[in-house]
Amino acid sequence: MSDIYIHPTAEVSSKASIGDGTKIWNQAQVREGAIVGEGCIISKNVYIDENVSIGSHVKIQNNVNVYHGVTVEDDVFLGPSMTFTNDMFPRAFNNEWRVSETVVKKGASIGANATIRCGVTIGRYATVGCGSVVTKDVPEYALVVGNPAHQIGWVCECGFKLNDGVCPECGKKYSMKGE
Numbered sequence: 188m189s190d191i192y193i194h195p196t197a198e199v200s201s202k203a204s205i206g207d208g209t210k211i212w213n214q215a216q217v218r219e220g221a222i223v224g225e226g227c228i229i230s231k232n233v234y235i236d237e238n239v240s241i242g243s244h245v246k247i248q249n250n251v252n253v254y255h256g257v258t259v260e261d262d263v264f265l266g267p268s269m270t271f272t273n274d275m276f277p278r279a280f281n282n283e284w285r286v287s288e289t290v291v292k293k294g295a296s297i298g299a300n301a302t303i304r305c306g307v308t309i310g311r312y313a314t315v316g317c318g319s320v321v322t323k324d325v326p327e328y329a330l331v332v333g334n335p336a337h338q339i340g341w342v343c344e345c346g347f348k349l350n351d352g353v354c355p356e357c358g359k360k361y362s363m364k365g366e
C-alpha cells in the first residue's frame with residue numbers, strides 16, 4: 188500500500204482492495220470484496236458494502252451508503268446523505284434480498300440528499316439535483332431535478348448547465364437532441 192490514508196476510526200476489511208492515493212475518513216466502513224480505485228475520497232460515515240466496485244477519483248461525501256448491487260465508475264461525485272436502494276420489493280420477512288443493479292457512469296454527479304431507486308443507470312456526466320428522487324434511467328449529460336426526477340436541461344463535462352448547447356463556463360459546444 189502506498190500513499191493510502193485510512194483514519195484510525197475507519198473499518199476497512201483486509202479483503203477489500205484500496206487504490207493508491209485514496210483517503211478514507213472517520214467511521215467509514217469498507218466491506219470485504221469491495222474494490223475502491225485510486226485517488227478517491229471516502230468521507231465520514233460512508234458505508235461501502237461487500238463486493239461493491241468504486242472507480243478512481245471518486246468523491247463520496249458524508250453519510251452515503253453504497254449498497255451491494257451498486258456500481259460507481261470513475262470521477263463520480265456522490266453528495267452528502269444521498270441514498271441508494273437495492274431491493275425493489277422489500278419485505279422485512281423475506282429471507283433474501285432481491286438485488287436490482289444500479290450503475291452510476293463516469294463523471295456523473297448526484298446532489299445532496301437525492302434518492303436513487305435501484306435498477307436505474309445514471310448516464311455519463313449527468314447531474315442529479317439535490318433532493319431529487321430518481322425513478323428511471325438518466326441520459327448522459329442530462330440535468331434532472333425533482334420528485335420524481337425529470338430532465339430540465341443538459342450539463343457540460345465541467346458540471347455547468349448548458350445554454351443552447353454551449354457551456355457558459357468553459358465554452359465547450361455540444362449538439363444535443365431531445366431537450
Ligand SMILES: [Zn+2]
Nearest residue numbers: 343345354357
Ligand atoms: Zn463546461
